[in-house]
Structures are given as structure tokens and as C-alpha cells.
Amino acid sequence: MDHPANSTLTAARLVRLLGPPDPGVPAYRWLADTLRGLVTDGLVLHGTRLPSERALVAELGLSRTTVTRAYAALRERGYAEARQGSGTRAALPGGPVTGGGEPLPDVVPGRPAPSDAIDLTSAAPPAIPGLAMAYVRAAESVARYVSGMGYYPYGLPSLRAVLAQRFTERGLATDPEQIIVTTGALESAAVAARALLGPGRRIAVETPTYPGLLAAVRPEASRVVPVPVSAEGIDPASWHSALASSGAQVASVIADFQNPTGNLLDAQARQELGRAWRAYDVVGLIDETLVDVVLDPVELPPPMAAFAPRTVTVGGVSKSMWGGLRIGWIRASRELLPGLARARLSLGLGAPVLEQLVVEDWLTGDWGAANIEHLQRIRQQRDVLLEAVRTALPEWACVVPTGGLSLWWHLPRSRSTVLAQRARDEGLLLPPGSVFAASGRGLEPWIRTPYVLQAETLRVAVDRLARAWARAA
Known part of the structure; x- marks a missing residue:
């Protein structure tokens, strides 16, 4: 802004x-x-x-x-x-409405947050400039659809075609029939989990990872197999070992600006990972929610599915447009589509038409300047947060990501849970490292700090964070 x-x-x-x-x-x-x-x-x-x-x-x-x-x-x-x-x-009529942060598990159960607490649990930015007017344009277009029943269980044909073209342009040939539109990337992951998992079936998940993804797949899996990943990237040997010992049938990865580490898998890493999945006959589940949040000059590799064809790719616009715009999608190989279609119908009868039109407007309209401004704002906030933490807490270390929405800090001592508790006392909400662990435990030397708040708020947050660390260390 x-x-x-x-x-x-x-x-x-x-x-x-x-x-x-x-x-x-x-x-x-x-x-x-x-x-x-x-x-x-x-x-x-x-x-x-x-x-x-x-x-x-x-x-x-x-x-x-x-x-x-x-x-x-x-x-x-x-x-x-x-x-x-x-x-x-x-003025905004009625005033701005606060709240609406991305939900994560309660970081310090049973302890109320101060009324002036700064929330660093959510890694979702404010809306992209121009979104409100896109709703106005979509409302004008929706009249074309109201003469029908309004059910599009797999998505509006026009939006599916646009999404398929987008995958094709990124290096993954896709037909509209391979796209299923959902009410968000998280629902897409839940649909994929219902289709791919079930009694006796196991899923290998990188750790750390996004807690929402874990929440979507865990109820459908008989076992979640953690596979360590660092801020520098994946270790193919760890994947080979985990798949060989666990017999997992599904593997889940965030290949683009991984949450929380920010790591971007390059083409070689994707090729090696795809080779491991093929060797153990594994179906991939790829979360691309952050693929459009590119902050520094970097060449994006083709989608992971280009290296591992038996893959379900999920995505959405919560991080690139707005969290309140609940539209996501699934792109899958043809052999997996029947099961995914059945699972999708078991969870809902389609995404709202108006919101689909808004997303189609973004994908096909003149949004270049708005996208640039949105990403510039996020990049400036990243740099402000990075400088503030390095100044106040010089012993902390992180690998600076070229995209995504958070920094993943390595602490000099394993005090993440205590830090989260002390931070709440200082008026700062942030989750301990264990929230991002596939097992729900560990990662005590790590903490995630999103950079989605305004610069001045981030500076105040770091002041509180430094005081909390002084008490926790």
C-alpha cells in the first residue's frame, strides 16, 4: 500500500x-x-x-x-x-474489518492473547490492488449464468480452459478436462487425499511443511511418513530411504517457495525427486499455492508434474490474490481423474460462480501493474523484516528465499516453544517450529516469521520478538 x-x-x-x-x-x-x-x-x-x-x-x-x-x-x-x-x-463504509488471518493451531493453548497483539501466525497478504473492482466486473458477467442451475461441480468451462492453458505455457501440456476447480487449495488437497489415500495407505510428507496440508491429508492416511527437508532443498537419498522403508503410496511436496522454508526446487532436484517416485511407484501430491509469489529474479522450472507424470497438482489464489477469494484447482494425469472426480463430488457440488469469474478476470485481464505493485510491496516487507531481525538478533540465521511469504529462522538454541510462549506475553503471536513438523513434534531450533504485515508493524513485531528471545534464551 x-x-x-x-x-x-x-x-x-x-x-x-x-x-x-x-x-x-x-x-x-x-x-x-x-x-x-x-x-x-x-x-x-x-x-x-x-x-x-x-x-x-x-x-x-x-x-x-x-x-x-x-x-x-x-x-x-x-x-x-x-x-x-x-x-x-x-473512508470505507462501516470502517475496515480486522481479523481474517490464516488459521493455524493455537500456538499457546489456553492463554489469551493481549488485545494489541501482533499476529505472525498468518502467512497470507492483503488483497491484490484492483480486486474489489474485479468483483464489480464479475457481478456484471454473472448475469450470463443465472438462467441455468448454477452447478459446475468441476468448474466453469472457461476457467478450466484458462487454467489448462496456463499449465501448458509453463511446460506441462494440459487439457481443460484435466482441471477440477475447488473452493481453495486446501480443499483441493483434501479431495486428492480422499482419492489417493484410505485404509492401509501411507503418505510421505516433507518436514517441515504447511500445517494446513497436514490437516487435509492426515484423516485419510493410515500413516504420515516424515521426510526431512532443509532450507537448502531436498535430499534425494532421504526420499529413497523413506519410500523404501515405509512403502508409502503417495508423496507430498511444496516445490515452489516451500512453506515454511521458502526453498524453490530447481529442475535437477525435480528430476531426481521424480526418478525416486517412479522407482517406488509413488503418486505425487504437489502444492503450488505460492508459485506466483516471485520476489526476486529467478527462472521457474516447469511444474513438478512435468518430471513425475503420476502427479496431482493443487493450487489456488489465496496467496497471490486474497485469502478471502476461496478458489483453487486440481490438475491431474488422466488415469487419476475418475477417482478425483468422485472425491470432489463427495465434498461439494462446485465453487461459487462469481468467485470463479473474478479469478478468470485475473488470469486473462490486464493485471500486470497490479501484480507488480503487489509483489513489490511484499518484497519490501521481506527486506524490512530481514534487516530488523538481523539487527536485533544477529545470532539468528536464515536462507533468504527468492519468493514466498515467510522467513525460516534457525535459532542458536532449541527454544522455539518457549519463545512462542514468551512472545505472547510480549504481545506477539507466532507458532513454534513443531507446528510445521509432520510428526507434530520437534523442530525446536526453528521459527517462522511471515512478512505480510505493513513495514512499521513488522518493526514493532521484531522489537517484541527480541524481548521475548531475551527471556526465552
Whole structure:
């Protein structure tokens, strides 16, 4: 976001955000509607002081009457407030709604969090700029579908075609029939687990890994087999050993900016991993939720399924667009599709049409500038967090990821659980390393810190983290 709430937006900056006027509508309406869009999309934050009418008149070259009328229209709709002595401020009708963080297991069960606690349990960023207006466009398009029943259990044909084309362009030839749309990557993983696992069937899972993925697959598996992974990447020998000794039929990996380590598997590592899976006749389960969160220049390899054809790939837009946009998908080899289709119908009858249209808009529309701004903001937050932790806690170490949403710190002492407890006392919520362990235990020398909050909040969080570590160490 361009500026924190309660800051002042200059007329020159607002004019750059507004872009060129639309000659097809009255000037006051263009100004009011465009500014409203900036507020709803988070480019102008709730509480930001807007330019004075006189300054905006001078910068835009419009009449005072036009600007006055536009500001009045914003106030009438609840997108601006006139405050005595402080001018006009941007507003969201009803005010911004807090909360909505990504759920993880309670980091310190039974201990209430302070009311002003900073939450570092969630690794999900705010919405991409432009999302609110994408909903408006989708609402206009949904009229084409309301004459039918509205059930699309495997997804809108148009969205499936776009997703298939996207996989093909990334180096994995895919037909629309190989795509199943779901209500999020987590549901995709649950569908895959129901189709691939069951009584007597085991799944090998890298550790550490994303707790939500574990929650999705554990109920369907007779056993979860942990396979160690480091921040530097996978060890093929560990996979060979785990698969040979366990007899696991399914293997789960986050190949792109792994959560929590941030590791990106290169093409050679994917080839070696695919060779191990083929040797033991294993079906792969790949989570690509973070594949679009690329922060530094890096060449992305083809999808893991290009190296291991008997693979189910799951993805979604919770990290690239918004966590509240619950749309995900499955891409699978043809032999696996019948079982996946049955499992999908056992868990739901389809994803909401409106949300599918929003995702299709993102995949096919002119989102280049919004994507760049979204990733730049995340990269800046990563760099702020990295510098703050290295300054306050120089004995901590991490491998800086080229993408993803979190840093995975190695602690000088195995005190992760105690650190999480002390952090809560300091007003900071963060999960201990054991939350990310496939076995639910261990990883005491490790802690994850997401960088999805605003820079100033991250700096305050690190101050609290340093105090907590001083008490925990």
C-alpha cells in the first residue's frame, strides 16, 4: 500500500493514481468513481487525508465545482468523511474489518492473547490492488449464468480452459478436462487425499511443511511418513530411504517457495525427486499455492508434474490474490481423474460462480501493474523484516528465499516453544517450529516469521520478538 492510514495524500500523488480522465462520463463522476475504486482496492487507505479541493483543482485543471461535487458524492456513499479542522479523509463504509488471518493451531493453548497483539501466525497478504473492482466486473458477467442451475461441480468451462492453458505455457501440456476447480487449495488437497489415500495407505510428507496440508491429508492416511527437508532443498537419498522403508503410496511436496522454508526446487532436484517416485511407484501430491509469489529474479522450472507424470497438482489464489477469494484447482494425469472426480463430488457440488469469474478476470485481464505493485510491496516487507531481525538478533540465521511469504529462522538454541510462549506475553503471536513438523513434534531450533504485515508493524513485531528471545534464551 502506498501510505499508512491517517497519512496525507498529496494532490500530485492522487493525480498519478487516478490516471487519465474518462471522456465518456461527467468529470465529477469520473473523479468520484475512480477515487472510490482506489479506496476499495486499498490503494488509498481508510483514514488517509485527501488533498484539499483547492490543491486538487490546481493539479487536475478541473473546476472547483467539479471537485466539490465529487467529494460530496464520496461522502454521500460513505467513502469520505469531512472532519472539522482536518479536511476530507478517505473512508470505507462501516470502517475496515480486522481479523481474517490464516488459521493455524493455537500456538499457546489456553492463554489469551493481549488485545494489541501482533499476529505472525498468518502467512497470507492483503488483497491484490484492483480486486474489489474485479468483483464489480464479475457481478456484471454473472448475469450470463443465472438462467441455468448454477452447478459446475468441476468448474466453469472457461476457467478450466484458462487454467489448462496456463499449465501448458509453463511446460506441462494440459487439457481443460484435466482441471477440477475447488473452493481453495486446501480443499483441493483434501479431495486428492480422499482419492489417493484410505485404509492401509501411507503418505510421505516433507518436514517441515504447511500445517494446513497436514490437516487435509492426515484423516485419510493410515500413516504420515516424515521426510526431512532443509532450507537448502531436498535430499534425494532421504526420499529413497523413506519410500523404501515405509512403502508409502503417495508423496507430498511444496516445490515452489516451500512453506515454511521458502526453498524453490530447481529442475535437477525435480528430476531426481521424480526418478525416486517412479522407482517406488509413488503418486505425487504437489502444492503450488505460492508459485506466483516471485520476489526476486529467478527462472521457474516447469511444474513438478512435468518430471513425475503420476502427479496431482493443487493450487489456488489465496496467496497471490486474497485469502478471502476461496478458489483453487486440481490438475491431474488422466488415469487419476475418475477417482478425483468422485472425491470432489463427495465434498461439494462446485465453487461459487462469481468467485470463479473474478479469478478468470485475473488470469486473462490486464493485471500486470497490479501484480507488480503487489509483489513489490511484499518484497519490501521481506527486506524490512530481514534487516530488523538481523539487527536485533544477529545470532539468528536464515536462507533468504527468492519468493514466498515467510522467513525460516534457525535459532542458536532449541527454544522455539518457549519463545512462542514468551512472545505472547510480549504481545506477539507466532507458532513454534513443531507446528510445521509432520510428526507434530520437534523442530525446536526453528521459527517462522511471515512478512505480510505493513513495514512499521513488522518493526514493532521484531522489537517484541527480541524481548521475548531475551527471556526465552
